[in-house]
Amino acid sequence: MYIRKTKDFKAGLLFLAFGVAAMVFSTEYRVGTSARMGPGYFPFVLGGVLTLLGIVVSLGSLAKGEGTRKRRPFRLKPAVLVLSSVVVFGLLLQPLGLVIATIVLIMTASMASDEFNKKEALLNTLALLAVVLIVFVYLLQFQIPVLPSFLAGRL
């Protein structure tokens, strides 16, 4: 498989999936006529267009001749670590507060780098924690839970 083909092919499939999903979900709403468009009209039409585009792009990828042979290594680690660090932050923020969530976020995200160094990451965490508490909580008065919910109100 030449790289140009696979990328376009997958892109086409992605468009197709979104397009079909849009069309299916739009029919739940009143579609209406072109003179009096219901809430489902525009999304349905767009979904149709996107589906068509998906098909065109996918077919187009098959017709291509030589593509470039350069293949970049596909590494899951950075993506997984970065994304999960964000998600975990979101999950931990309200029950456990900003301090803990920040520590988890920075440590997890730092591990995504090739040049990860535990001591550095720890120092970075402490520095950023200080910056965040001073700038966001104290100076800018962001309304954000700082301490875990079972401690808040006790300190």
Add this chain to the structure above:
Amino acid sequence: MELLSNLALGFQTTLSPYNLFYCFLGVLIGTLIGVLPGIGPVQTIAILLPATFALPAVTALIMLAGIYYGAQYGGSTTSILVNVPGEASSVVTCMDGHQMALQGRAGAALTVAALGSFVAGSFATLLLAVLAIPLSELAFKFGPAEYFSLMVFGLIGSIVFASGSAIKAVGMVVLGLLLGMVGTDITTGTHRFYFGIPELADGLGFVPLAMGLFGISEIIKSLERTEKREVLKSKIMGLWLSKKDVKEASPAVVRGTLTGSLLGILPGGGVILASFISYMVEKKISRDPESFGKGNIRGVASPESANNAASQTCFVPLLTLGIPSNVILAMMAGAMIIHGIQPGPRVITSNPSLFWGVIVSMWIGNLMLVILNLPLIGVWVKLLSVPYRLLYPAILLFCCIGIYSVNNNTFDIGLTALFGLLGYTFAKLECEPAPLILGFVLGPMMEENLRRGMLISRGDPSIFFTRPLSLAFLIMALAMLVVIALPAVHKKRDKAFQEDEKC
């Protein structure tokens, strides 16, 4: 002359110490992120957007605008010194700028970039001031059909100027339009596509979308790459330009300014394209084209002027017609809406101090930037030595906190991660995210205007073709599509975007 009294109003607004401070802050932050590779104005504005809610509307816009064109200035510093473009539009500056640095002429390169940008910025701001009123008077003749066609023109513009496959860009636009449909339908009040999740009743958040699609995916992409970056540690000799340099560079500055000013106005058009095209033009008309790429001062002067001029005139469609011509302006439109100001031709009459204040602040911002950039080059270079592995967790953290603060709910953070994944997927599949964001912002408005147009014409689609302005926009949009389909332009486009990926 009315123009003078308007400018006077603008100066009055901008020269308050409060606004001046935020203007300075904006250009400072802008320069900083322009210098740092891997983080750009899009991400920064997305992060700082929540912080601007507490500021008055004028101040918020002044600061955000400052960040934008400040980043253009900052990007040239790293391109010249370290051959790493700090900004996408500074890619071209790498070519001759770094060569000049290696020849010991870094000072001249940096100075010509700064001064050229200042001249260009001043001219472009003037152009903006002059065009403002005529354009907004024109806009009053706009009905729903015209707005719809204009938006179509804008979206097609973003496709034309998007790198990579045009047909995939079309797909991205449509996808963006669809994502804009999520939420409450304005006309009927129905909840659409919200799958029983109450947080989606207001639609997908713009900030999580932008941050995830651009910010997070950019970070993941950077982490996958494993090249090292080296800093030019040698001392930078004298900052001044010789008389010969000035003589050579001046016409290039003029040409770059004109190119940039024009290209900036076009929707979808860009600052990036302005710098590329001005470089190509410069090379073509030069008596000595081989010297380009080896340290020709015109190769720095022209694109730097162009990209700064473009970053000013790209405000024209936003401030006069209410149509943002690129992602960053879309965010500023978002900021205006959040402050209760509906972007559009009415802004100039309902909020004249805001309008003229922002325009004047651009010129003042340019002035501040020249003063900032020249003496502080040493400081910027030091900043470059912060290792990326310490920087990007900070970026993630600020993003998350910023997003949480918009609505005080953590669902948005999860949404950001989802868009981060989507953005990363798009990057892997070589799909441009910029048309998607434009589609997302324009989607609901397009739908509303389409519906109104059809309602007025009682279901007759020819209304879009029979009204002259509307027809004009559609024809221009079609013309743009035809132009890129032509093989000659197609090749040039591919080449321009390939150079982008080399640096």
